[in-house]
Amino acid sequence: MRVRLLYFAVLRDITGKSEEVIELPEGTRAAEIWNRLRGKHDQLAGYERPPMTAINETYVSPDQPLRDGDEVAFIPPVAGG
């Protein structure tokens, strides 16, 4: 399956991109994608648990299995207002 990953704020700075489409085995969870990111980027190594996770613009558990076509965003600590 394919999911679209969106990167915002500090995560955009760290990954150097605002989004990418990745190929994953059926049923992969957002938490597993987070672990891949941690492996790639030293600045994330200390963050064992992902920040808040959104699938298709809604907050969900990072352990929810993903489906083909999902849009996944890890939400760093928000600071609006």
Place this chain on the structure above:
Amino acid sequence: MRVRLLYFAVLRDITGKSEEVIELPEGTRAAEIWNRLRGKHDQLAGYERPPMTAINETYVSPDQPLRDGDEVAFIPPVAGG
């Protein structure tokens, strides 16, 4: 002694004036002036205790003795804001 009485809002409507200077025995209290007003104006008859009382633009007890030159105002229920 002489004191100046100020009438505001409903009291101005009832007395038909906004102020007057009256001659009183030394040591008269605002509460006594209130009683005189009640005697004169039927609409005030039911109000045994005066409303809040101000002497020289400061809230005081209506039982405080007045002094020559004082400016006395009975303050009907306030409704600012």
Place this chain on the structure above:
Amino acid sequence: MFSVLSVVINSMSYLTDAPIDSQELVKRVMRPSDGACVVFEGVVRDHHEGKKVESIFYDAYRPMAEKEIQRIIDDINIRFPQVAAAVVHRLGKLKVGEASIVIACASPHRGEAFEVCRAIIDRFKQTVPIWKKERGPGGEEWVGWQK
């Protein structure tokens, strides 16, 4: 013997006979260190205790009202030194939708700005010698005075 006319010496008065410019009040209180501004506007509404209201006439014991408002501001300045507050109350005849009072409170953080804005309007309504006469289809009435 009697003060001829009580004049507000400060150039800044808390009372006005003209429409209130709330933006001007916000500008007056905001400092570069402020992260929050809370503004309260009291507005003439079209009803009161089940009766229709068309306009309100606000009357005041002006010099005493100025002093009472100053007292409220002074107390706030002591209790909340980090908050800057401004207050203006309008007098005269106001139509539905017009602001009778505007209070602006600026502070580095929002908590005190909310708290102070609420405290000022609550206390204002208890002690400041201002009165209102409501006019509606049924005639006029001074609010708060039981006939």
Place this chain on the structure above:
Amino acid sequence: MFSVLSVVINSMSYLTDAPIDSQELVKRVMRPSDGACVVFEGVVRDHHEGKKVESIFYDAYRPMAEKEIQRIIDDINIRFPQVAAAVVHRLGKLKVGEASIVIACASPHRGEAFEVCRAIIDRFKQTVPIWKKERGPGGEEWVGWQK
């Protein structure tokens, strides 16, 4: 397969790239039956946790932020049906003194207007996917992210 571009269908968006007109927000919420309007302005201040701040860059997950704000407004409408609330958050680079968010709440009585205004900003800061990068003499930093 993927939504091409998330477009806010409503003509009314909760996000803007331009300075916020708080007077326009007040006008939008006020009804003739309202006696109170409480406005909260969040403003860029010149300091944060002891550091000097010169400007802030606000970023957002725009379509999700719009939805989250709508969710906050919907909840408020259910809990406080008598209150009318409007919210606008600005994005992009803001200087000290500029408003990042304005919330206007109108109600027949002041109690709920204060309560709702406070509830909206408190919840906004917890869930709406908006981020800020502070710029000061020491460089730039995403607020809330521990390095």
